[in-house]
Amino acid sequence: MTTTTNGDLRSGQTSGLGHIMPTGVDTSHGPILYLEDIGVSFDGFRALNKLTLTIETGELRCIIGPNGAGKTTMMDVITGKTRPDEGTAYFGQTIDLTRLTEPEIAHAGIGRKFQKPTVFENLTVVENLELAMKTDKRVRASLRAKLSGDDLARIGENLELIRLESEAGRLAGVLSHGQKQWLEIGMLLMQEPKLLLLDEPAAGMTDHETARTAELFLKLAGSHTLVVVEHDMDFIAAIASTVTVLHEGSVLAEGTLDEVKGNDRVIEVYLGR
């Protein structure tokens, strides 16, 4: 049994016992991600407050905002880590993200990079990419899994893209901070996601690495949809078409970088005078 093709279960439905059914994302009406009136509270603190956000297919969207604005919580809601108290979250037209688990959402086509680079430190770079690769990820399949020539070619291409060819056989734990960031991005790409959520992807990178990251993101936009949370304004200027500013759990402003930079409220709460 393979799960790489669409099963006859409807999107968003699971086959019981947590087995993961793949779901195709339907973006025929344009947007790939709808968040509407999302509310999340932690012990009385409203992390997200009627957050409404729409991301168009193929877009490269930057999210900025002060600490505590709800950027990471928003990613948690989209990836199934946090269940919203209210509101709706849809991936494409049909997939209700509030009803799926993290692995199911990953299979549906959403990849996530954490703020702190998170890789499997005791596995080699190649093994990290191998585990991330889109395939049947259930126990039985993993016992018999063998890498095909195509798989190896994909891993090879990816290594080239993230410039870790010379580190392929090293443990991920010994990589530099920037290299770990790259490896995690490479792992996301191995998942072949439609939507990539990237939490501060350029943090801890050298200027040169940052420039190359920006280059990569621009290349991915169009065929992928990217949502990038960043603080580095130069990086944002290099990649963003649309910027969304979050503040106290809801959208404060949205527009081009110049538009939001000129917005009085944004200057007040985030950019400073």
Add this chain to the structure above:
Amino acid sequence: MSAPTFAIPGREPLFGGRGWTALVAFVLAVVVVVPALFLAVPESSPFHLSAYFVTLMGKIMCYCVVAIAMNLIWGYTGILSLGHGVFFALGGYAFGMYLMRMIGHEGQYQSDLPDFMVFLDWKSYPWYWSFTEHFWYSALLVVLVPGLLAFVFGYFAFRSRIKGVYFSIITQALTFAFMLLFFRNDTGFGGNNGFTDFKQVLGWRVSDPETRATLFALAGLYLAGCLILTRMLVRSKFGRVLTAIRDSESRLMFSGYNPLWFKLSIWTLSAVLCGVAGALYVPLVGIINPGEMSPANSIEIAIWVAVGGRGTLLGPIIGAGLVNGAKSFFTQSFPEYWLFFLGALFVAVTLFLPHGVAGWFERRFGKGAKA
């Protein structure tokens, strides 16, 4: 397409040449050499091995398997169980039921029932003793009872995402609860005396040297089998997923894996391996009682693995061998100091050999020590 410039995961050989040689030598030793020195060499010869020695080695080999099972769940997957003794003991009790039945009328009271049931004035076997007079049924129980307990317990614990020290504490509670249950006479497993005074197994007299040698060889073969199984699992993608669970479970979930089933598989397998080890242990040692389920016993299993080296292939065997070898020496020569020694050993290993003996070897002498 050019050939990959990197080592392909999962394509390395199961064992190196030296690894296979060592494995074959070990199998020959347990199947041929030791039984021959024990059975065929006269007692007057300096090469003769005593029944005490063979039993002790057999017992330690059973413990080695328990350590291997512990290493699968703790060393490779990062889940510390402090209740593995319960699976070992349940396997032992399951097979012990068959051994009790095989006593037949040779007991003190020459009854159809085991002595402890006569003592309780029971007239017939309770329902859960049904069919245990059949070897195959008891053998099935040896696998099913620890396996089912682990599966059900693990399902609820892992589904609720209970992790780290909380999981360890619950496993301590599990083994403690079972110990109290088995201490009760009414439970029907012999209370605090447990099962003992076995007479025969599959028609062989338990006290015969030949039976002892056979059980010893079986324990050795089982140990070798578990070693190969571990290596096969670790080399597969499944094994790499286990390491990924240890390193970063959330990364794994967002990569599309459901850790629940991976944890549950390795946890249940680990319990079953322990259960079978317990079933080999009981006829060899001749007794099983609820003391095997004491929380301290399960903690000791973790110490074996820590001493030998977590997440290494041979570490658990080295650890279980060293600690139990030292234990039998100390409990004979300086019985009152054994626990002090065990404590000191654990502190010393934590301070000076954080990766255990095998980990130290690997770091000191490179990859050569691995296979």
